[in-house]
Amino acid sequence: MYCSKSCLKSWIFAVLAVALVAAFATGCKKHQIDAFPASNAIAGWEKTSDTRVFAAKDLWQYIDGDAEQYISAGVVSTSTSDYKYQGQLEAVVDVHTMGDAAGARKILEAGQTKDAKTVQLGDAGVAFAQSIIFRKGSYLVRIVAYEATPDTPQALLALAHGVEAKL
Amino acid sequence: MNNRRDFLKTAATGAVLLGSQSKLGIAAMLDQHDRHAAAGKSKVVIAKDAALHGPAGSPGGQLDEKRVLALLDRAIAAYTGHENPVDAWKHIVLEGGGQGKVIGLKTNGLGGRGISTHQALILAVAERLQQAGVKPGNILVWDRSARDLEACGLTINTDPSRIRCYGSDVAGYEEQPVAFGAASVKLAKILTRECAMVLNLPILKDHNMAGVTFSMKNMYGVVQRPNELHGGGCNPGVADLNCIPAVRQKVRFTIGDAMTAVYDGGPTFHPERLWQPNSIIVGEDRVALDQTAWQIIERKRAEVGMPTLEAAGRLPRYIATAADAAHNLGVNDPNRIHLMEV
Numbered sequence: 417m418y419c420s421k422s423c424l425k426s427w428i429f430a431v432l433a434v435a436l437v438a439a440f441a442t443g444c445k446k447h448q449i450d451a452f453p454a455s456n457a458i459a460g461w462e463k464t465s466d467t468r469v470f471a472a473k474d475l476w477q478y479i480d481g482d483a484e485q486y487i488s489a490g491v492v493s494t495s496t497s498d499y500k501y502q503g504q505l506e507a508v509v510d511v512h513t514m515g516d517a518a519g520a521r522k523i524l525e526a527g528q529t530k531d532a533k534t535v536q537l538g539d540a541g542v543a544f545a546q547s548i549i550f551r552k553g554s555y556l557v558r559i560v561a562y563e564a565t566p567d568t569p570q571a572l573l574a575l576a577h578g579v580e581a582k583l
Numbered sequence: 584m585n586n587r588r589d590f591l592k593t594a595a596t597g598a599v600l601l602g603s604q605s606k607l608g609i610a611a612m613l614d615q616h617d618r619h620a621a622a623g624k625s626k627v628v629i630a631k632d633a634a635l636h637g638p639a640g641s642p643g644g645q646l647d648e649k650r651v652l653a654l655l656d657r658a659i660a661a662y663t664g665h666e667n668p669v670d671a672w673k674h675i676v677l678e679g680g681g682q683g684k685v686i687g688l689k690t691n692g693l694g695g696r697g698i699s700t701h702q703a704l705i706l707a708v709a710e711r712l713q714q715a716g717v718k719p720g721n722i723l724v725w726d727r728s729a730r731d732l733e734a735c736g737l738t739i740n741t742d743p744s745r746i747r748c749y750g751s752d753v754a755g756y757e758e759q760p761v762a763f764g765a766a767s768v769k770l771a772k773i774l775t776r777e778c779a780m781v782l783n784l785p786i787l788k789d790h791n792m793a794g795v796t797f798s799m800k801n802m803y804g805v806v807q808r809p810n811e812l813h814g815g816g817c818n819p820g821v822a823d824l825n826c827i828p829a830v831r832q833k834v835r836f837t838i839g840d841a842m843t844a845v846y847d848g849g850p851t852f853h854p855e856r857l858w859q860p861n862s863i864i865v866g867e868d869r870v871a872l873d874q875t876a877w878q879i880i881e882r883k884r885a886e887v888g889m890p891t892l893e894a895a896g897r898l899p900r901y902i903a904t905a906a907d908a909a910h911n912l913g914v915n916d917p918n919r920i921h922l923m924e925v
Binding site: 481530544 | 693695696697790791792793796803808809810813847848849850851852853854855856888
């Protein structure tokens with residue numbers, strides 16, 4: 417089959433365009449990673465809502481009043497989903513995709529208090545009776561339970577490990 | 584359905600120009616009833632039930648919802664001087680211009696479950712309003728969105744034969760902005776077109792920009808883009824917004840939820856920084872209410888060894904701004920606040 421010079425150019429442009437789209441999609445993927453374990457992927461935990469995603473400019477719609485501290489730390493987007501443990505304990509998982517690791521570190525450090533307990537999660541993490549916050553690379557994850565039960569700390573830790581594994 | 588309260592729960596979950604300080608006239612009445620009240624002072628009542636979350640001295644328990652109505656009654660009785668709660672509520676509705684009209688209950692579910700206006704308080708107010716003669720359909724519980732209302736434990740209901748409950752995501756916002764000072768906002772149609780009178784039901788929280796969020800700051804939930812009012816630690820945004828006529832004139836009375844509160848990390852839910860003041864705070868003077876709320880937060884922060892809000896870089900300056908001559912929304916001078924703790 418014969419292909420003229422102009423035909424060849426068209427092919428080259430087409431291939432380049434596909435490559436660019438693919439590269440763009442890969443780049444975006446970093447910011448749209450699915451960090452949320454499916455139901456029962458972590459023992460006892462059910463994912464009870466769709467994942468909602470907020471771009472930085474819309475973050476106020478989710479955490480109005482709190483959004484600014486994330487924006488000033490360079491948040492790119494925030495994803496959130498609800499979970500339930502053994503049909504009872506409800507929790508919410510927020511995954512903030514920051515511009516870089518420094519932004520994640522800034523938020524984590526701002527959230528620390530004297531009663532925070534260090535946990536081995538990602539690059540650094542802390543736990544409280546009803547919540548866990550950790551960072552991994554440019555991701556900052558916050559998991560909060562709505563009840564303090566004897567099972568809460570361990571259940572949250574298991575879910576946090578599940579999220580960490582997907583980042 | 585066993586009783587009126589069950590009915591209310593089902594319904595709600597299935598479903599005048601004023602003076603400078605928005606006085607209902609209740610305060611004037613109080614002067615006659617409370618010999619300790621000094622003329623010219625703004626009244627703020629803090630009603631507390633130490634056993635609201637279980638036996639006193641054992642904090643951290645679940646809210647005993649059955650005690651909330653009694654606590655509300657105590658607060659309202661102390662404020663109005665009416666021992667009979669139905670009489671007190673009739674007076675509030677009458678003086679507030681809500682008789683035969685729609686009365687909005689502006690809640691706060693922004694922080695999500697765990698730090699939103701308690702359903703039990705909302706239902707208690709709705710119950711007393713009905714007993715005072717307000718038709719269920721004339722009670723409209725509202726906030727920004729369904730999500731916020733659901734955070735309070737409510738379910739959306741637009742059926743006008745029952746207590747209504749929906750947000751501005753359903754009713755929408757005005758097309759034309761209104762302005763005061765630096766605030767130029769599009770108001771919720773629920774405020775501008777539906778409600779003749781609004782009862783403000785905020786929840787006491789620390790706020791990482793404003794310092795404190797309680798009475799005046801809850802009005803951020805009546806505008807389309809509250810984030811545009813966050814500059815300068817929400818100062819003068821909060822004060823300016825409350826000067827916009829529809830906000831200033833229709834929001835007549837605050838029944839503040841301080842049963843659970845957050846002393847740091849607000850306005851979102853930070854369970855590690857919650858505590859239980861076990862209180863309901865009521866009043867008409869929104870500035871005096873916020874001044875009082877601020878001091879409660881400061882006392883708690885001092886108790887747990889945290890820096891003052893000023894040291895933390897978020898002094899709630901909007902409170903003084905709201906009291907200045909340009910805004911004249913109320914008083915922030917503690918000597919001009921008649922604080923009653925009952």
